[in-house]
Amino acid sequence: MPYTAADCLRSRRDFPALNRTADGQRITYLDGPGGTQVPRAVIEAIHSVYTDCNVNTHGNFPPSREVDRRMQAARSVVATFLGAADEHCISFGQNMTTLNFALATAIGRTLVPGDEVVITQLDHEANRGPWLGLRERGVVVQEVRLLESGVLDSDDLAAKIGPRTRLLALGASSNALGTVNDIALARRLTRAVGALLVIDAVHYAPHFPVDVAALGVDFLLCSAYKFYGPHVGILYSAPGALAHLPTDRLGTQDASAPFRIETGTLNHAAIAGVHAAVEYLASWGAGASLRARVVDAMASISAYEHSLGRFFYERVRELPGIRIWGCDFSTRARAPTVSISFDALTPAEVAAALGAQGICVWDGNFYAARAVEVLGLAARGGLLRTGISMYSMQDELAQLLDALAAM
Numbered sequence: 001m002p003y004t005a006a007d008c009l010r011s012r013r014d015f016p017a018l019n020r021t022a023d024g025q026r027i028t029y030l031d032g033p034g035g036t037q038v039p040r041a042v043i044e045a046i047h048s049v050y051t052d053c054n055v056n057t058h059g060n061f062p063p064s065r066e067v068d069r070r071m072q073a074a075r076s077v078v079a080t081f082l083g084a085a086d087e088h089c090i091s092f093g094q095n096m097t098t099l100n101f102a103l104a105t106a107i108g109r110t111l112v113p114g115d116e117v118v119i120t121q122l123d124h125e126a127n128r129g130p131w132l133g134l135r136e137r138g139v140v141v142q143e144v145r146l147l148e149s150g151v152l153d154s155d156d157l158a159a160k161i162g163p164r165t166r167l168l169a170l171g172a173s174s175n176a177l178g179t180v181n182d183i184a185l186a187r188r189l190t191r192a193v194g195a196l197l198v199i200d201a202v203h204y205a206p207h208f209p210v211d212v213a214a215l216g217v218d219f220l221l222c223s224a225y226k227f228y229g230p231h232v233g234i235l236y237s238a239p240g241a242l243a244h245l246p247t248d249r250l251g252t253q254d255a256s257a258p259f260r261i262e263t264g265t266l267n268h269a270a271i272a273g274v275h276a277a278v279e280y281l282a283s284w285g286a287g288a289s290l291r292a293r294v295v296d297a298m299a300s301i302s303a304y305e306h307s308l309g310r311f312f313y314e315r316v317r318e319l320p321g322i323r324i325w326g327c328d329f330s331t332r333a334r335a336p337t338v339s340i341s342f343d344a345l346t347p348a349e350v351a352a353a354l355g356a357q358g359i360c361v362w363d364g365n366f367y368a369a370r371a372v373e374v375l376g377l378a379a380r381g382g383l384l385r386t387g388i389s390m391y392s393m394q395d396e397l398a399q400l401l402d403a404l405a406a407m
């Protein structure tokens, strides 16, 4: 079932933040890669935990049983969202970065000096820093080259994965350039040498259906606040992948998956909000099962966002004094995130001028600091990034284009 401009207009009614003005001015949110707005259903799910069952888990009294039920339901729905076997594959945490540090620490304990981990120049620091830290243990960290075109050098990727490689940490999609990486190739290469594959899907999950089983990944991380939910990190572990990892955990803690990597009390209300965000997305799809509706909705929203991305990309490239970074929109393997730089202005100057007009776009390196450095943009303040979400409208992009043209 296609997701149309009329659907987008309907969806906007569900997001209270989109219907507010600031100082009498309409706010145009084109900052989705930094975090999306939330629909009312998410706010209500969070509210409902505080009113109905704001107690800790595993108690022998009714509100505690209820919060247990909601946590289990949330895990199960997120498993469906990602195409995972069941809720035992889904761990929650404060955010993706925290979970990835926990994962890297645990995996690091299984490595010996001289073992190799491969990261990329394109990835967000959250999928680099935790692995770079393993150098303290004598692990050798290899870095796959980013080409000026905004794609990873696949020959370099193949060359860097060798007999000593124990793990490849790769982003599914770049939050800076919108590049979509070849996970199937990464899986073939890592499988050939028996290495683990850890995928950062933070920027991918809001824009494409995810199918962890089809991808065959060992671990995949994402973050609900990028797909219309609250600030909660999500770790998918393939069945059995987490079970024996030497994670940091208390002796009193449940040592089985998915709890093995979770520490302390989780944010139950926010996790109920994650559940609601997935159900909300699924409500835009058709199908007999929740999984079918999720996949249908994500595929339709993806096509809508891609067409807006293409519109913006084609128009912005015509403006003088602007350079676009990243691939064009000739294939579907492209997230709707478009970054540009300016001959005469810094991205921060442009972002501030746009912000004064109520247009929210990010400038800088978006924590993809290595990519921005490799592209030679660090000294010039990085990039100006326009992010398209399910609630973005073509007239908002036209407003941005007019504002850019006027500068």
Ligand SMILES: Cc1ncc(COP(=O)(O)O)c(C=O)c1O
Binding pocket: 033, 034, 095, 096, 097, 098, 124, 126, 127, 171, 173, 174, 175, 200, 201, 202, 203, 222, 223, 232, 233, 367
């Ligand atoms: C691609 C990517 N990976 C990882 C992260 C880190 O996510 P979190 O804020 O949940 O730690 C981000 C956040 O912007 C991101 O865009």
